[in-house]
Amino acid sequence: MSEQTRYILNESDLPRRWYNILADSPVKPAPVLNPQTLEPVTPDVLSVIFPMNLIEQEVSLDRYIDIPEEVREIYKLWRPTPLIRAHRLEKVLGTPAHIYFKNESVSPSGSHKPNTAVPQAYYNKVAGVKAMTTETGAGQWGSALSMACNFFGMGLEVYMVRASHDLKPYRRILMQSYGAEVFASPTNLTDCGRAVLTQDPDCPGSLGIAISEAVEVAVKSGGLKKYGLGSVLNHVMIHQSVIGEEALKQMDLAGEYPDVVIGCVGGGSNFSGIAYPFLRENLKNGQRTRLVAVEPDAVPSLTQGVYTFDYGDTAKMAPVVKMHTLGHTFVPPSIHAGGLRYHGMAPSLSALYDAGLIQAVAVPQNATFDAALLFARTEGILPAPESAHAIRTAIDEALDAKEKGEKRVILFNLSGHGHFDLASYQMYLSGSLQDYALPAETIKASLSDLPEISL
Numbered sequence: 001m002s003e004q005t006r007y008i009l010n011e012s013d014l015p016r017r018w019y020n021i022l023a024d025s026p027v028k029p030a031p032v033l034n035p036q037t038l039e040p041v042t043p044d045v046l047s048v049i050f051p052m053n054l055i056e057q058e059v060s061l062d063r064y065i066d067i068p069e070e071v072r073e074i075y076k077l078w079r080p081t082p083l084i085r086a087h088r089l090e091k092v093l094g095t096p097a098h099i100y101f102k103n104e105s106v107s108p109s110g111s112h113k114p115n116t117a118v119p120q121a122y123y124n125k126v127a128g129v130k131a132m133t134t135e136t137g138a139g140q141w142g143s144a145l146s147m148a149c150n151f152f153g154m155g156l157e158v159y160m161v162r163a164s165h166d167l168k169p170y171r172r173i174l175m176q177s178y179g180a181e182v183f184a185s186p187t188n189l190t191d192c193g194r195a196v197l198t199q200d201p202d203c204p205g206s207l208g209i210a211i212s213e214a215v216e217v218a219v220k221s222g223g224l225k226k227y228g229l230g231s232v233l234n235h236v237m238i239h240q241s242v243i244g245e246e247a248l249k250q251m252d253l254a255g256e257y258p259d260v261v262i263g264c265v266g267g268g269s270n271f272s273g274i275a276y277p278f279l280r281e282n283l284k285n286g287q288r289t290r291l292v293a294v295e296p297d298a299v300p301s302l303t304q305g306v307y308t309f310d311y312g313d314t315a316k317m318a319p320v321v322k323m324h325t326l327g328h329t330f331v332p333p334s335i336h337a338g339g340l341r342y343h344g345m346a347p348s349l350s351a352l353y354d355a356g357l358i359q360a361v362a363v364p365q366n367a368t369f370d371a372a373l374l375f376a377r378t379e380g381i382l383p384a385p386e387s388a389h390a391i392r393t394a395i396d397e398a399l400d401a402k403e404k405g406e407k408r409v410i411l412f413n414l415s416g417h418g419h420f421d422l423a424s425y426q427m428y429l430s431g432s433l434q435d436y437a438l439p440a441e442t443i444k445a446s447l448s449d450l451p452e453i454s455l
């Protein structure tokens with residue numbers, strides 16, 4: 001068995017096409033609904049928010065989609081990303097398991113998000129859009145889209161969840177350095193922001209509210225501005241498939257094949273990015289890799305949410321989709337420091353989970369930060385708190401393999417680094433992080449305002 005540590009691909013190995021799970025998924029996607037009429041949405045309604053070229057990708061059932069050369073050229077700034085065997089972590093755990101991770105933290109903005117930010121900016125530019133609008137929570141998506149819009153000479157307005165805006169000033173400065181305009185959401189610049197502030201002037205914001213603001217600005221711009229979303233949508237899952245396609249080649253270089261593939265889930269994009277190409281191998285080539293999505297127990301949309309139609313945002317402006325959701329009025333507990341705060345989940349992932357083709361676990365936050373520090377102290381990289389959820393589960397798999405005396409090949413996605421998340425690490429190191437599993441009553445309350453759909 002090879003004792004190599006880094007598995008590096010050449011620039012020429014950079015994928016030439018993205019993979020679309022909808023071509024192979026045995027579960028067909030539910031229709032996307034117009035939030036006003038609750039009838040299936042028509043492309044002209046979606047085209048107020050998104051350019052037509054991305055809407056075509058969103059509904060595409062093609063198995064592979066060519067990556068435009070302009071996008072591949074920018075991907076080459078950091079892709080292919082390394083696959084790393086975590087020998088030092090294995091040793092400390094004393095496990096017979098082999099642990100590999102795909103290092104998406106090497107992108108210029110520090111996460112997997114530029115994999116979709118760059119093509120989204122490209123397709124908007126090609127469609128003649130002048131500026132984009134978006135929301136950001138922890139700031140990773142806003143940073144990635146700021147970089148991408150700048151590359152294509154487009155403006156960007158970022159509505160940043162106020163709690164993160166105040167806790168993470170350095171992310172805001174990074175976005176501004178790339179040339180974006182950043183607003184703490186809720187703002188008094190939009191109808192929905194003003195409505196929230198009237199009810200609660202100290203509202204810490206939520207992704208759902210910030211999405212409403214960014215969508216409202218795009219809708220009212222008369223076609224000059226379009227909105228970009230960093231997760232959840234099919235076209236985002238498609239763009240992220242470069243992660244898993246590269247990882248397949250790299251596992252081949254390592255002469256192994258994963259028994260389990262693990263990723264954290266907020267809206268589902270980095271997990272889908274690494275997992276869907278392996279799911280294709282399960283569905284078409286008889287592999288039997290377990291695919292495990294990891295969420296915080298404070299925001300348990302897969303393990304505790306319901307699979308139903310819900311709005312993508314708080315103000316009911318974004319389309320209604322069928323997904324695992326905690327309800328569009330959900331506001332995550334402010335004690336939760338680990339990201340992954342969105343109330344819903346990618347429809348494709350929700351459907352696959354519902355069909356039993358994907359597994360999910362929820363983990364508490366102190367155990368997640370324990371795993372993050374063990375990883376930093378063995379492998380040297382301080383992970384994003386989001387990514388630490390995947391690390392927690394990878395370690396649990398490795399310990400389970402040790403207990404059972406099994407050799408197990410574990411692959412997880414390191415979705416980003418934590419260099420801008422030091423305020424959360426500070427809370428952990430000072431002992432002030434509390435575990436907070438979301439109480440059943442809270443879930444019930446936030447699920448009380450779902451749209452009634454008779455489909």
Ligand SMILES: *Cc1c(COP(=O)(O)O)cnc(C)c1O
Nearest residue numbers: 140231266267268269270386416
């Ligand atoms: C945004 C983000 C996530 C969560 O989003 P997904 O769409 O579920 O991938 C996870 N990790 C990092 C580092 C992120 O920036």
